[in-house]
Amino acid sequence: xxxxxxxxxxxxxxxxxxxxxxxxxxxxxxxxxxxxxxxxxxxxxxxxxxxxxxxxxxxxxxxxxxxxxxxxxxxxxxxxxxxxxxxxxxxxxxxxxxxxxxxxxxxxxxxxxxxxxxxxxxxxxxxxxxxxxxxxxxxxx
Numbered sequence: 162x163x164x165x166x167x168x169x170x171x172x173x174x175x176x177x178x179x180x181x182x183x184x185x186x187x188x189x190x191x192x193x194x195x196x197x198x199x200x201x202x203x204x205x206x207x208x209x210x211x212x213x214x215x216x217x218x219x220x221x222x223x224x225x226x227x228x229x230x231x232x233x234x235x236x237x238x239x240x241x242x243x244x245x246x247x248x249x250x251x252x253x254x255x256x257x258x259x260x261x262x263x264x265x266x267x268x269x270x271x272x273x274x275x276x277x278x279x280x281x282x283x284x285x286x287x288x289x290x291x292x293x294x295x296x297x298x299x300x301x302x
Contacts, residue, residue, distance in 0.1 A: 179219070180258040186216025187251040198250050202231055202242045 190196055193214075200206040201220050211221040223235055232239040244250045262268050274280040 180254060180262055182215050182219050184251065184254045184258060186214060186219060187247050187254055189214055190216055191247040191251060193247065198244045198247060199242050202239065 196206060196210065196214070196217075201217060204224070207217050207221050207224065211217040220238070223238070224231070227234040241250055241253070244253065272278065
């Protein structure tokens with residue numbers, strides 16, 4: 162089955178199919194000694210490093226196909242450039258991916274679950290903490 166995008170975010174959000182390269186790319190840059198999140202809006206940095214870093218390759222693609230100020234055509238990414246660390250960028254993208262893609266029935270209905278990608282039903286969020294159960298931890302030694 163082909164997963165088609167159900168995004169309606171336009172320039173104000175990342176399209177559903179675009180999250181994964183940005184998540185992988187931001188994790189690739191977490192320990193980078195000189196490229197910070199604010200650098201991906203600098204054309205020289207993107208031009209120099211886009212072949213080695215997935216996040217910057219995605220930014221280069223956007224720069225190649227979109228016209229006008231980056232802050233206008235890719236507002237959500239522009240906002241991400243203000244985050245201080247790649248770790249925070251990565252955590253934020255994962256959180257956004259869960260909320261905007263994995264929790265959307267029109268998208269997740271196309272996933273093929275099986276032994277490699279198992280489905281483990283979870284209680285609705287409102288009941289996650291309402292019934293506290295003790296953890297089965299071994300006694301302290």
